[in-house]
Amino acid sequence: MQDFIFNISTKILFGKDQLKNLPGEIKNYGNKVLLVYGRNSIKKIGLYDDIIKLFEKSSIEIFELPGIVPNPRIDKVREGVKIAKENDIDFILAVGGGSTIDSAKLIAVAAKIDSDPWDIVIGKENPKDAIPIASILTLAATGSEMNSGSVITNEETGQKLGWGSEYARPKFALINPEYTYSVSVYQTAAGTCDIMSHTMENYFTLNDGAYLEDRFAESILKTCMKYGPIAIKEPNNYEARANLIWANSWAINGLLNAGKFTDWSVHPMEHELSALRDITHGVGLAILTPYWLEYCLDNERSEKIAEFGYNVFDIEKTESTFEDAKKAIESLREFFISLGIPENLQKEGFKKEDLPIMARNCINNRPKPEINGFKNLKEEDILNIYKMAF
Amino acid sequence: MQDFIFNISTKILFGKDQLKNLPGEIKNYGNKVLLVYGRNSIKKIGLYDDIIKLFEKSSIEIFELPGIVPNPRIDKVREGVKIAKENDIDFILAVGGGSTIDSAKLIAVAAKIDSDPWDIVIGKENPKDAIPIASILTLAATGSEMNSGSVITNEETGQKLGWGSEYARPKFALINPEYTYSVSVYQTAAGTCDIMSHTMENYFTLNDGAYLEDRFAESILKTCMKYGPIAIKEPNNYEARANLIWANSWAINGLLNAGKFTDWSVHPMEHELSALRDITHGVGLAILTPYWLEYCLDNERSEKIAEFGYNVFDIEKTESTFEDAKKAIESLREFFISLGIPENLQKEGFKKEDLPIMARNCINNRPKPEINGFKNLKEEDILNIYKMAF
Numbered sequence A, B: 001m002q003d004f005i006f007n008i009s010t011k012i013l014f015g016k017d018q019l020k021n022l023p024g025e026i027k028n029y030g031n032k033v034l035l036v037y038g039r040n041s042i043k044k045i046g047l048y049d050d051i052i053k054l055f056e057k058s059s060i061e062i063f064e065l066p067g068i069v070p071n072p073r074i075d076k077v078r079e080g081v082k083i084a085k086e087n088d089i090d091f092i093l094a095v096g097g098g099s100t101i102d103s104a105k106l107i108a109v110a111a112k113i114d115s116d117p118w119d120i121v122i123g124k125e126n127p128k129d130a131i132p133i134a135s136i137l138t139l140a141a142t143g144s145e146m147n148s149g150s151v152i153t154n155e156e157t158g159q160k161l162g163w164g165s166e167y168a169r170p171k172f173a174l175i176n177p178e179y180t181y182s183v184s185v186y187q188t189a190a191g192t193c194d195i196m197s198h199t200m201e202n203y204f205t206l207n208d209g210a211y212l213e214d215r216f217a218e219s220i221l222k223t224c225m226k227y228g229p230i231a232i233k234e235p236n237n238y239e240a241r242a243n244l245i246w247a248n249s250w251a252i253n254g255l256l257n258a259g260k261f262t263d264w265s266v267h268p269m270e271h272e273l274s275a276l277r278d279i280t281h282g283v284g285l286a287i288l289t290p291y292w293l294e295y296c297l298d299n300e301r302s303e304k305i306a307e308f309g310y311n312v313f314d315i316e317k318t319e320s321t322f323e324d325a326k327k328a329i330e331s332l333r334e335f336f337i338s339l340g341i342p343e344n345l346q347k348e349g350f351k352k353e354d355l356p357i358m359a360r361n362c363i364n365n366r367p368k369p370e371i372n373g374f375k376n377l378k379e380e381d382i383l384n385i386y387k388m389a390f
Helices: A019-028 A048-059 A074-087 A098-110 A117-121 A185-203 A211-231 A237-250 A268-277 A281-296 A303-314 A321-338 A354-364 A379-387 B019-027 B047-057 B074-086 B098-110 B117-121 B186-202 B211-233 B238-250 B266-277 B281-296 B304-315 B320-338 B354-364 B379-390
Strands: A002-004 A009-012 A032-037 A062-064 A091-096 A133-137 A150-152 A159-164 A172-173 B004-006 B010-013 B032-038 B062-064 B091-095 B132-138 B148-156 B157-162 B172-175
Touching: A002 B004, A009 A019, A009 A237, A009 B047, A019 A048, A019 A133, A019 A281, A032 A048, A032 A074, A032 A098, A048 A091, A062 A074, A074 A150, A091 A098, A098 A117, A098 A133, A098 A150, A117 A150, A117 A159, A150 A268, A150 A303, A159 A268, A172 A237, A185 A211, A185 A237, A185 A268, A185 A281, A211 A237, A211 A303, A211 B211, A211 B238, A237 B211, A268 A281, A268 A303, A268 A354, A268 A379, A281 A321, A281 A379, A321 B074, A354 A379, B010 B019, B010 B238, B019 B132, B019 B172, B032 B047, B032 B074, B032 B098, B047 B091, B074 B098, B074 B117, B074 B211, B091 B098, B098 B117, B098 B132, B098 B148, B117 B148, B117 B157, B132 B238, B148 B266, B157 B266, B172 B238, B186 B211, B186 B238, B186 B281, B186 B354, B211 B238, B211 B304, B266 B281, B266 B354, B281 B320, B281 B379, B304 B320, B354 B379
Parallel strands: A009 A172, A032 A062, A032 A091, A091 A133, A133 A172, B010 B172, B032 B062, B032 B091, B091 B132, B132 B172
Antiparallel strands: A002 B010, A009 B004, A150 A159, B148 B157
């Protein structure tokens, strides 16, 4: 196990009856609040009205930035920064899924600098301060509510890039699983895949002695496999929604990679899919992951993939670790397909000529021309995986 | 899953090379430090000298409270409060196991009130502030470094009681698994049992839909069962010590009981053992737990105990859940015995006439005359369990 620092200061208010605590939590930080949200979903479920009423009762001044979209855009962030600067905003509340939280994070730090927010994403500027932020979560997927990372898309440059800063870590998250009852079958499936992908990015490493972390990871995978299908069939099943959304937070808050060396592999490959054709992030991850594992499978890595099969899919141990590993990958693919995920990129509208462009961009968007994850991947390897997944 | 608030703000610095960060972390809070520690162990492993040298180099002023013993005493806490008040201590650093941290927690809050520290333990006084504290951990057992609870013994009244306060939550913990290399076989075994007991106190509840939490709990149990025996055979095995000490933190920091209703059962019963005959806490827990589970086993509870057997001990599922549950309890007892834990109270020097006294004290030390855990226990039930364990 490698040395690490673990620090999750985000307070979680979880359950059906937490909204009443919102004004008190916010008032620890100030009174002028920027509400960052998407399109209509939080209005449809009545959450928007509930928040506005609560804020009015508590004399909290509200400013609004609606219209955040999935794969959130830098132009919306710029709009938010303008509002924050012009109105001396004290606090930013993101209401929605990962896109609203990721946008809020960048607004929070960019409001404290003079240059363009995109400079922070590309590492030209370092955050030094932030407006405090929090979220009310309405989607179990990205886990952004409990960590310091964010992913933003720049449509002009065609880039979708991750960045992070301790300053951007949310102060608290209010998680009511009921707010996810109205999430569609498609988005519930994609969210479940997203959680599983975060978990697998942390899980698949060469032996590093982080035994506890890997058992925790398997716990999250089993939770997704049990409750993903239930939430799809019974959208208002509280137990299913609660377990999924709580799993979502723990997949990516630092628990699973504590003491491990991880360089995420599927996420940078997927970011190119979303950047080029704006597909749903979780769907892209679910398409790519089994092909990536197939590409990684060799004598050095078969044991870990087989272990995944034994512990997550209850695959029976045979004499051939290699064959067991293959079964594990097939089981994963079958699970994703059972959720309604298409089995290849073609079905999501990709063309053959997209593949080399995406492989090139994937490498260009990295500090070094490779991915140093479970298996070392260069441009050629990435292209091969895209081809397998095509 | 029930509503809950999750909030662990304790920063963890984990690994071989973290001590150099200690002065910087402390200087966030002040310069006059009270060092709370036990007897000779931190001097034997050179840690005491390393800390003193680091503090001298960083011009940190040191005050000392040595002599904390297992099942830590209120008189030592009073001594610490006196030092803290007389010298305007800014920060308290506990170096050792749970006893030093539990003592530091009470010193920290009691230094901010006028009345006696014991008044806080018995709930007569409420903490309203605290001197900030942190720890350097040298034992994998109590998990006190990452939570807000503490257990203190009053020799005059013969009580060993738990109390807790958010003010007492440590700011950080420095965890270097190497500091546990010199922990004896006996204490390694007892610590492993302590971690498992915390986990099982959280795990054994009637069905509450907290699926993820229970899989996390099984992860910790499996980690203890894998690495407890290895650490006993190879005291300097870093992977074993690292996994055990990290499991120790997560067994009792709020993760496993998030969303569950738990009223710990074995701990209050064990506190009477330690209070009366000063036995090692983890040993008392390991003796009592299998008997407690046997006493709980009925048609309503057999499924949960059997699940424990399937998921932790790989017990094969038969047609009789009840028989499977019995096998699970027997497997647990065998594991504890394999670590060198005696199988009954007699072997730890208890006499038959102790049992009714302890059962009565156990009830007297509670706000209500019962334990509302996995199975409701009144004085008579507690006495029955003591008799079974005798």
